[in-house]
Amino acid sequence: MCVIALAYQTRLLGPLVLIANRDEAYARASTPLAWWDDAPDILGGRDLVAGGSWLALDKRGRFAAITNIRTGQPHHGTRSRGELVPRFIGGDDSALVFARTLAQERSQYAPYNLLFGEMRDLYHYNSQHDRLSRLTPGIHTLSNATLDTPWPKCRRLAGNLQACQRPPDAMTAFAWLGDRSLPDSRELPNTGVGLALEKMLAPVLITGRDYGTRSSTLLVAQPRGDISLSELTLNPGGSHGAKRHYTLRPDPNYRKTVCEENPA
Template sequence: MCVIALAYKTPALGPLVLLANRDEYYRRPSAALEFWQDAPQTLGGRDLQAGGSWLAIDTRGRLAAVTHIRDGRPPGGTRSRGELVQRFVTGDEEPLAFAAWLREHRHEFGAFNLLFGPSNDLLHFNSRSGMLNRVSPGIHVLANADMDTPWFKSQRLRAQLATLRRPPQEAEVLPWLSDATAANVAELPNTGVGLALEKMLSPVFIVGRDYGTRASSLLTVNARGDVGFSEISWGMGGRETGRRRYQLRIGQPRTLS
């Protein structure tokens, strides 16, 4: 997951509206949004190479989303960052206990941001700094630096979320995630990857030769605990390969046949 924008506990949009794009190599196998066979109360996409996820929620309201941190340093770590999402959402650890585990094990993963917690009490952990913060009410953005770092792509999504005066419909906001407008040179961050790559990675929606946006997601939670989760899957060249939408209610386990 490489860019996330969320309206959190705002008067107009309710408990949570979260928009996110996952950027990844096209060759990395993935499963689209669905309830997991090995954890049937959990809903999210799945990385079929390492088994983790980039964004998931379960019927208890446990939610997690991950982005990598891009700062020019070697990626490091031997474990997939998607494991962090899977571990929290399917686990039983209290968030602060999980945060202590993150601090102890963060160097086993490539640098990451993790947004996690019950959907009504979200936390943010930055593995580079080791800092844990409770997410405050308002509009926030998270890409490949710290929370609310004003990158071009992040600011475009922030501005669009700020225009909403009511909880959105899919058709209204999912197109925002397919915005392929690139930043001007003066607007690019310097993360040590070179100017050409910085520009290729600058849009909300990335289309590269080997790497690009693979999934666009909208996740909403209303005051009754109803969760709507929609996803568009993308293939090489930015070609749409499918759409899915699911619903669940927090506190109401799924009945399994």
């Protein structure tokens, strides 16, 4: 993912409402939101180049999403950052134990942010600064800097969530995530990539020539425990592709039970 906004443990929106866009090179092969054939307890999109994911959860309710950190310098890790998503959700380590592994292995990956945990107990890890934080209730954002860095597109999405009286439906969330508004140049961050590229990357919805928003996601965790996950795939230029929706009720003892699911 390249921009995430979430309402976490708020009075009006419940345990978790998360909206996110995945930005990637159009040529990089991936599959949309689905249960994985070789790991049938994992639900998420999948990168077909390295086999990882940008956002996924499992039938127990373990969740992870990753963004890269933009430093203005090329970074080439020996391992793909996307593998961290299924490693956490497919494993049994607690978030705190997994965070120790992240710290030990961070030199093997290009810089990243990882949002991970369970619906009611989420953590953020920034590999650039080797910093772990436990999320506090409220509205949070995450793009290519660190948690709650107030980039213009982060402020826009946070404002959408702050104005909500109830969890948004998919149509509303995808409209927010389709915002092409370009902020004033004076508001742009300086991440070392030059003004032209900063402008291209600044909107919520990115529509570059070779790189842009590939999918939009809405996740809603209800107080009773149900989790709904909706995805809209996007074509180059931002036109809409397929929509997918799943609902599940996590079971911490999943491996001996079958989880209810409702694909659209």
